[in-house]
Amino acid sequence: MKHKIWLHSYQPTVSITKKVLIIGAGLAGCSAAYAMAKRGWIVDILDKASAPATGASSNQQAILTVKPSNAQPLIQQLWSVGQAYTQQVLHAICGESIGEDWDWPGVLHLHPDDKMTLTAYKQSHDHISNPLKTENESDQDLSTAIYSGGWVNLSRFCNQLLQHQNITFKGSLDIISIDRINQNWQLKTSNQAVFSTTALIIANSYLASQLFANLKWPSQVMRGQISYVPETQQSATWKMILQGRHYLTPAFKHWHSVGATNQLGDYSLLERASDHETNWFHLLSDAPELAQALMLSNQSKPSMMTGWVGLRSVTPDKLPIIGPVVNTDIFCKQYARLQYDANAQFEALPVYLPQCYVTIGHGFRGLTTAPLGGEYIAAALNGETSMLPELLLQSMHPSRFLARCLIRRTLNA
Numbered sequence: 335m336k337h338k339i340w341l342h343s344y345q346p347t348v349s350i351t352k353k354v355l356i357i358g359a360g361l362a363g364c365s366a367a368y369a370m371a372k373r374g375w376i377v378d379i380l381d382k383a384s385a386p387a388t389g390a391s392s393n394q395q396a397i398l399t400v401k402p403s404n405a406q407p408l409i410q411q412l413w414s415v416g417q418a419y420t421q422q423v424l425h426a427i428c429g430e431s432i433g434e435d436w437d438w439p440g441v442l443h444l445h446p447d448d449k450m451t452l453t454a455y456k457q458s459h460d461h462i463s464n465p466l467k468t469e470n471e472s473d474q475d476l477s478t479a480i481y482s483g484g485w486v487n488l489s490r491f492c493n494q495l496l497q498h499q500n501i502t503f504k505g506s507l508d509i510i511s512i513d514r515i516n517q518n519w520q521l522k523t524s525n526q527a528v529f530s531t532t533a534l535i536i537a538n539s540y541l542a543s544q545l546f547a548n549l550k551w552p553s554q555v556m557r558g559q560i561s562y563v564p565e566t567q568q569s570a571t572w573k574m575i576l577q578g579r580h581y582l583t584p585a586f587k588h589w590h591s592v593g594a595t596n597q598l599g600d601y602s603l604l605e606r607a608s609d610h611e612t613n614w615f616h617l618l619s620d621a622p623e624l625a626q627a628l629m630l631s632n633q634s635k636p637s638m639m640t641g642w643v644g645l646r647s648v649t650p651d652k653l654p655i656i657g658p659v660v661n662t663d664i665f666c667k668q669y670a671r672l673q674y675d676a677n678a679q680f681e682a683l684p685v686y687l688p689q690c691y692v693t694i695g696h697g698f699r700g701l702t703t704a705p706l707g708g709e710y711i712a713a714a715l716n717g718e719t720s721m722l723p724e725l726l727l728q729s730m731h732p733s734r735f736l737a738r739c740l741i742r743r744t745l746n747a
């Protein structure tokens with residue numbers, strides 16, 4: 335097998351100061367802050383918004399589940415480990431508020447061609463709520479599957495992660511530049527404030543590559559809209575999550591979430607009636623009787639719905655970008671031969687920027703990947719060996735796109 339030395343694990347040097355600065359207080363930044371603070375580090379987390387979790391991480395019911403798919407075993411492994419780790423953190427910091435900030439009712443996964451009926455959905459619910467119930471014939475007939483999973487109020491989760499006494503949140507600070515000055519990272523904000531730090535974590539999602547051109551990763555935005563549907567007397571009792579082409583959550587504060595849409599390269603945060611139509615159409619085709627029951631009781635029309643819009647940061651290979659940031663100039667010189675020979679082998683290890691990490695590109699699965707990413711980065715900055723397999727780390731490595739650019743000759747070395 336080809337040895338990709340440019341994705342080689344970083345051998346960290348442990349900081350004496352044990353202080354870190356994080357840019358971006360969404361799920362990625364808050365997860366990293368929590369993992370660093372647990373290790374005794376002093377954390378400053380900066381965001382351009384006045385409060386944490388106002389971007390993609392303000393979804394009130396994000397889903398955490400490992401969907402059956404044809405994904406590569408490595409990716410499935412990442413999702414399984416990620417889900418288990420997030421659950422562990424949820425229990426540790428939101429254990430008291432299960433049912434309020436998060437819940438773990440199970441997910442009913444529909445195959446795209448199944449025609450799900452309201453009766454079948456209710457039968458599955460009965461089965462989940464009473465595990466001793468013997469499976470009856472109609473249960474076995476269900477061409478659906480129930481998986482472990484739940485929903486999380488992301489904004490509440492992020493705020494809980496920041497509760498640690500070692501963490502200080504600093505809002506209304508729009509970072510406009512990152513420079514290396516006198517052995518430190520120096521950050522400047524749009525209102526002329528300056529911050530200096532030895533250890534830096536970049537967690538500002540799709541805006542990271544604008545801020546730090548050194549990353550050289552293909553930045554893409556995937557807009558998404560969720561529709562809120564009022565509960566009915568009957569739907570208020572539904573506990574499980576329904577996952578088809580789109581998902582339907584159990585009611586939270588009397589509203590179900592149905593979503594979400596996907597628009598690549600669209601930066602608009604304005605709600606659109608056409609997106610509510612799309613969400614409704616997908617629910618109707620996944621679970622017609624259920625959708626109709628909701629619609630009839632509410633006499634609601636998609637055009638009258640309200641909802642929520644967020645911008646995901648996505649990568650071409652659908653994996654997040656988590657790990658140490660390389661020195662791009664040296665990298666391009668060291669591995670320039672890749673431009674002519676994609677199989678070229680090298681001996682020199684990459685040169686990393688001192689104590690600089692990134693955690694972005696969490697796409698559709700921030701709940702699965704961001705807490706694990708924060709834990710991995712915190713362990714590395716703290717000089718610990720990662721518990722994650724090397725191949726998994728390489729699949730998320732920030733330099734993978736840089737090497738691809740060299741191979742495809744889309745970058746001047």
Ligand SMILES: Cc1cc2nc3c(=O)[nH]c(=O)nc-3n(C[C@H](O)[C@H](O)[C@H](O)COP(=O)(O)OP(=O)(O)OC[C@H]3O[C@@H](n4cnc5c(N)ncnc54)[C@H](O)[C@@H]3O)c2cc1C
Pocket residue numbers: 357358359360361362363380381382383386387388389390391392393395396397398488507508509510537538539541545557558559560593594595642643644645646693694695696697698699700701702704
């Ligand atoms: C419609 C929709 C539905 C989703 N559903 C799910 C789901 O069901 N399950 C799931 O796991 N995931 C879901 N996701 C994805 C999940 O929400 C994201 O993966 C996750 O929130 C990403 O977190 P983040 O911290 O990377 O980004 P964000 O939450 O966007 O945080 C980035 C932060 O950086 C700040 N920032 C940016 N630039 C600067 C700067 N220059 N200076 C200072 N601060 C800056 C921003 O203000 C923001 O607070 C969904 C996303 C959307 C949009």
